[in-house]
Amino acid sequence: MPGAPRPTGDTHGHDRAADACAPPVSARTVAEQLAAVLAECHVLAPTQVSLDDVRGLVLAEDIHSATATPPFDNSAMDGYAVRRADVLLASPTNPITLPVIADLAAGTAENPFIEPGRTARIMTGAPLPDGADAIVPIEGTDQGTEWVTITVAPKEHAHIRRAGEDAHAGDTVLHAGSVLWPTRIAAAASAGTSVVLAHPAPRVAVISTGSELVTPGDSTRRGQIPDSNSFLLAAAVAEAGGIPIRVGAVPDDERTLRELLSSLAETVDAIVLSGGVSVGAYDVVKAVLAPLGTVRFGPVKMQPGKPQGFGRWPMPADSANGSAPDPAGELNDDPSATPGRPARPGPVIFALPGNPVSAYVSFEVFVRPALRRMLGRTDLHRPTITATVDRGWRSPPGRAQYMPVIIDRDGERTLVRPAAAGGSGSHLVAGLGQATGLAIVSESSTQISDGDLVTVMLTS
Ligand SMILES: Nc1nc2c(c(=O)[nH]1)N[C@H]1C(S)=C(S)[C@@H](COP(=O)(O)OP(=O)(O)OC[C@H]3O[C@@H](n4cnc5c(N)ncnc54)[C@H](O)[C@@H]3O)O[C@H]1N2
Numbered sequence: 227m228p229g230a231p232r233p234t235g236d237t238h239g240h241d242r243a244a245d246a247c248a249p250p251v252s253a254r255t256v257a258e259q260l261a262a263v264l265a266e267c268h269v270l271a272p273t274q275v276s277l278d279d280v281r282g283l284v285l286a287e288d289i290h291s292a293t294a295t296p297p298f299d300n301s302a303m304d305g306y307a308v309r310r311a312d313v314l315l316a317s318p319t320n321p322i323t324l325p326v327i328a329d330l331a332a333g334t335a336e337n338p339f340i341e342p343g344r345t346a347r348i349m350t351g352a353p354l355p356d357g358a359d360a361i362v363p364i365e366g367t368d369q370g371t372e373w374v375t376i377t378v379a380p381k382e383h384a385h386i387r388r389a390g391e392d393a394h395a396g397d398t399v400l401h402a403g404s405v406l407w408p409t410r411i412a413a414a415a416s417a418g419t420s421v422v423l424a425h426p427a428p429r430v431a432v433i434s435t436g437s438e439l440v441t442p443g444d445s446t447r448r449g450q451i452p453d454s455n456s457f458l459l460a461a462a463v464a465e466a467g468g469i470p471i472r473v474g475a476v477p478d479d480e481r482t483l484r485e486l487l488s489s490l491a492e493t494v495d496a497i498v499l500s501g502g503v504s505v506g507a508y509d510v511v512k513a514v515l516a517p518l519g520t521v522r523f524g525p526v527k528m529q530p531g532k533p534q535g536f537g538r539w540p541m542p543a544d545s546a547n548g549s550a551p552d553p554a555g556e557l558n559d560d561p562s563a564t565p566g567r568p569a570r571p572g573p574v575i576f577a578l579p580g581n582p583v584s585a586y587v588s589f590e591v592f593v594r595p596a597l598r599r600m601l602g603r604t605d606l607h608r609p610t611i612t613a614t615v616d617r618g619w620r621s622p623p624g625r626a627q628y629m630p631v632i633i634d635r636d637g638e639r640t641l642v643r644p645a646a647a648g649g650s651g652s653h654l655v656a657g658l659g660q661a662t663g664l665a666i667v668s669e670s671s672t673q674i675s676d677g678d679l680v681t682v683m684l685t686s
Pocket residue numbers: 434435436438439451452453454455456475500501502503504505506509530531532533578579580581582584652653
């Protein structure tokens with residue numbers, strides 16, 4: 227990229243003077259940033275997926291029943307298969323005793339013909355033997371095995387489940403576009419399908435950046451804190467339906483991060499980074515990604531979550547196309563190299579702010595809808611409700627605010643109050659754990675008072 231500052235392996239090596247000279251990036255609204263994100267995130271191409279792995283995926287084909295469901299007439303009760311005419315007059319005062327000619331368990335292929343005056347013991351799910359036209363549950367008998375005494379007269383076709391009453395062979399049991407939740411997975415299985423064409427779950431690498439970060443539980447010296455963002459974001463990816471690959475925390479070192487991104491790019495659909503996107507001296511994510519020209523960094527008019535980066539990791543061009551791979555910007559300086567087409571588009575990259583509440587809000591507002599678009603979901607957004615403010619707060623002018631709130635019921639009313647004692651501070655990660663929603667305050671509001679109505683995104 228001519229004129230772009232060349233990334234270096236040093237921690238502090240990128241050219242701050244060049245950054246200062248770069249034209250200021252205009253602030254986007256949340257809607258503008260979301261539109262830019264969604265325009266770049268496409269549904270993943272469908273693949274064959276085993277029913278073991280389809281939960282939450284979107285079906286890309288209709289599923290037809292291979293056979294009738296149920297496939298054969300069968301018993302709905304543990305009891306006796308009878309000719310109803312034989313026991314029509316049965317009652318406690320008029321018991322009728324019949325010989326038991328067979329014992330039919332679920333799974334049996336036997337089909338003993340039930341002659342008049344005979345019966346077979348039968349279990350739930352076993353095929354109805356020819357000749358029988360009703361089932362007497364064991365509760366209406368003495369449960370005999372050689373002979374059985376029946377004291378209850380069955381109704382017509384009592385306790386018989388008919389072949390095809392659920393679906394006929396060839397019926398469409400699921401339509402393309404259906405989200406495969408457990409009951410639909412059961413419908414596919416009962417239709418005789420073990421593998422379906424579905425849009426796969428996006429594989430999402432989650433990386434925290436910051437030399438201050440340690441693994442939770444490890445001892446910390448002054449200046450260090452546990453990495454909570456990689457756990458937050460990996461769990462949020464899974465909850466959104468993606469497959470998280472939690473890399474953990476990497477230090478503020480450009481070469482380390484560049485090599486990591488380059489190696490991950492081959493195997494993931496998205497990369498979610500946190501930290502290092504603001505204007506600090508060691509903002510490693512921005513230092514590595516901004517010079518590539520494929521990731522845009524700029525402020526979004528929201529609080530928290532102001533500094534955002536979004537774009538794509540540039541993949542090596544297809545060598546058959548005669549071009550040279552150069553994702554890291556350091557392998558090829560040959561100006562005569564012919565640009566080629568990438569073999570596949572690189573993963574989309576979300577560079578989220580490091581403050582934990584900022585990272586979380588950014589995930590909810592931008593990453594989650596994007597992942598759901600990649601999954602083929604049409605319900606991209608969380609549901610919202612209107613709630614009454616129980617304890618007011620302030621909001622910065624010119625920025626849409628996403629306040630983590632606790633949602634309570636008070637009779638007919640739904641009440642909200644800030645989840646963290648400190649309010650909207652983007653470092654208040656412990657308080658964030660109390661939140662069950664995000665109250666959305668418009669750019670023009672600066673004071674949210676007790677009794678006001680607010681829109682609340684339900685997050686759990
Ligand atoms: N002079 C300015 N300073 C800052 C501005 C600004 O406009 N001008 N913006 C502020 C805002 S708003 C935010 S948000 C942050 C974003 O900064 P970064 O994305 O560069 O994030 P870091 O500086 O790396 O970290 C910020 C904060 O979060 C903590 N952190 C980072 N990663 C994790 C993690 N994985 N787990 C837990 N906590 C994490 C980090 O220690 C810092 O305290 O910039 C403001 N500054």
